[in-house]
Structure formats: C-alpha cells, structure tokens
Amino acid sequence: xxxxxxxxxxxxxxxxxxxxxxxxxxxxxxxxxxxxxxxxxxxxxxxxxxxxxxxxxxxxxxxxxxxxxxxxxxxxxxxxxxxxxxxxxxxxxxxxxxxxxxxxxxxxxxxxxxxxxxxxxxx
Amino acid sequence: xxxxxxxxxxxxxxxxxxxxxxxxxxxxxxxxxxxxxxxxxxxxxxxxxxxxxxxxxxxxxxxxxxxxxxxxxxxxxxxxxxxxxxxxxxxxxxxxxxxxxxxxxxxxxxxxxxxxxxxxxxx
Numbered sequence: 001x002x003x004x005x006x007x008x009x010x011x012x013x014x015x016x017x018x019x020x021x022x023x024x025x026x027x028x029x030x031x032x033x034x035x036x037x038x039x040x041x042x043x044x045x046x047x048x049x050x051x052x053x054x055x056x057x058x059x060x061x062x063x064x065x066x067x068x069x070x071x072x073x074x075x076x077x078x079x080x081x082x083x084x085x086x087x088x089x090x091x092x093x094x095x096x097x098x099x100x101x102x103x104x105x106x107x108x109x110x111x112x113x114x115x116x117x118x119x120x121x122x123x
Numbered sequence: 124x125x126x127x128x129x130x131x132x133x134x135x136x137x138x139x140x141x142x143x144x145x146x147x148x149x150x151x152x153x154x155x156x157x158x159x160x161x162x163x164x165x166x167x168x169x170x171x172x173x174x175x176x177x178x179x180x181x182x183x184x185x186x187x188x189x190x191x192x193x194x195x196x197x198x199x200x201x202x203x204x205x206x207x208x209x210x211x212x213x214x215x216x217x218x219x220x221x222x223x224x225x226x227x228x229x230x231x232x233x234x235x236x237x238x239x240x241x242x243x244x245x246x
Contacts, residue, residue, distance in 0.1 A: 021174035022228065031167035031174075038170065042162025044154035051144035051154075105145065105240045112238035117228045 008037045008088040008107045020116045037111055040087040045070065046080045053090055054103035063099045131160045131211040131230045143239045160234055163210040168193065169203045176213055177226035186222045 026034070041047055052069060053061050067077050081101060084090045089108070090101050149157070164170055175192060176184050190200050204224060207213045212231070213224050 021170075022177040022226065022231065025174040025178045026171050028167065028171065031170040035165050035167040035170050037165075038161050039165025042158050042160075042165045044151065044158040047144075047154040047158050047161065048149050048151065051148040054145040055148045103145065108145065108238045109240045112235045112240065115231045115235035115238070117232045117235065 008033070008104075008110065020118060021114055022117050034111075034114065037087045037089060037107065040083050040089055041111075043080065043083075045072065045076075046084055049077070049080055050084055050089060050103060053101045054105070054108065060093075060100045060102040063101065066101070131156070131227075131233065143241060144237055145240050157234075157237065160210045160212060160230065163206050163212055164234075166203065166206075168195065168199075169207055172200070172203055173207055173212060173226060176224045177228070177231065183216075183223045183225040186224065189224070 067074050085092050088104055090103055093100050190197050208215050213226055216223050
C-alpha cells in the first residue's frame with residue numbers, strides 16, 4: 001500500500017496540519033499526504049456523498065439510504081464510498097446485511113484548519 | 124467555458140457555502156460548483172504552490188520565485204498555476220517581464236468553512 005493510500009489521520013502529523021497554509025508553506029511530504037484527501041473531495045458525487053453522511057441525523061447512514069439519493073448504479077456509489085473510506089474521510093461498519101458510513105469529523109476538521117484564513121491574515 | 128471551469132467565487136453562492144457540510148447536505152449544483160476547487164487542491168505540487176503563494180510575505184509571489192522551489196520544468200509549474208487560477212484559488216497579474224500570483228483568501232475561507240466542524244457537532 002503506497003503512502004498516498006493511507007487514511008489521512010494515520011499519516012498526517014496533527015501539529016503540522018494545524019498550521020494553515022496561509023501561515024506556513026507545506027513541505028513536499030505534507031503535500032503528498034494531504035493531496036489525496038482533497039482529490040477525493042474533487043468529485044461532485046463524492047462531495048455530495050460525504051455531505052449526506054456527515055450531516056445525517058445520528059451521524060451515520062446506511063448505504064441503502066445513500067444509493068437512493070443518486071441516479072447512479074450501486075457499484076458506482078460503492079466505488080466513490082471506497083475512495084472516501086481509503087482516504088479516511090469516512091469510516092464504514094458492516095452490521096448484518098448493510099454497511100453503515102460515518103464521517104471522520106477529525107479529518108474534515110484537519111482539512112478545514114489547513115485552508116483556514118486567520119482573521120489577522122484575511123485583509 | 125463550462126460551468127465547472129468558472130472560478131469558485133464567481134459561481135458559488137456565498138450563503139450556501141457558509142453552511143458546513145456537516146450541517147446540511149450539498150445539492151447537486153453546489154457539489155458541481157465546489158468539486159473543481161477541491162480537485163485543484165488534490166495534487167501535491169498544486170497544494171505546495173498554493174501554500175507558497177498564500178504564505179508569502181506581502182501576499183504575492185513572482186512566478187520566478189516559485190519555479191526555484193520545485194525540481195520541475197517551468198511549463199509544468201505554469202500548468203499547475205493555471206489550474207489554480209482557473210478555479211479561482213489564485214489570481215495572477217503580469218507586471219513587466221514577470222507574472223505575480225496572489226492567493227484568493229476568500230476562496231480558501233469558503234472551502235475551509237464548508238469543511239468546518241462546528242464545536243457542537245464535533246462530538
């Protein structure tokens with residue numbers, strides 16, 4: 001498994017990523033670790049899937065409820081969910097017949113912090 | 124020019140994007156508008172370029188200072204800068220011989236807000 005495929009929270013240095021990129025440039029290693037997560041978000045279906053999972057009451061969604069929201073075949077949805085899972089933006093748990101997805105809020109928080117523009121730098 | 128190619132701040136609805144995706148799911152149009160910006164960030168070289176531009180003292184960087192930071196040919200750097208510019212994450216201004224790049228902090232702020240996890244939702 002290449003480094004790029006490891007989930008974000010397993011590879012990212014939490015201290016590094018708390019520094020917004022407007023405050024300090026990323027080094028090559030940091031950029032390699034972080035880019036796959038942004039790439040995962042760089043698809044409209046995945047972005048919607050993540051938002052449906054993240055905003056769902058109770059914090060998790062059955063895959064059976066996700067497929068209904070799209071005019072796409074189940075294997076396509078599964079592929080996009082796998083990309084989100086591989087980057088660590090969501091976690092998945094099988095219970096009985098269905099798989100339940102949950103957003104990894106610490107990963108979202110990390111990416112949000114990276115893009116944040118502190119008030120003193122916003123001018 | 125397709126809708127996806129328009130710079131983020133020209134197409135995004137500021138009110139929509141102020142709502143974090145953990146609070147409310149994105150609709151298909153919002154996801155189509157936002158995904159290209161994340162895709163632009165989904166490359167290690169572009170992520171580093173953006174961070175070098177965004178964190179630079181004075182807020183802008185001459186392209187002549189960016190090429191030195193990478194072991195890449197100038198046309199490759201130019202291509203990545205164009206992707207960042209097309210999505211509206213940076214702006215460019217030619218002055219004399221050189222082009223100067225500046226991060227579009229409002230665009231970063233918008234994307235950061237979209238991924239933000241409000242304290243009450245972090246549990």
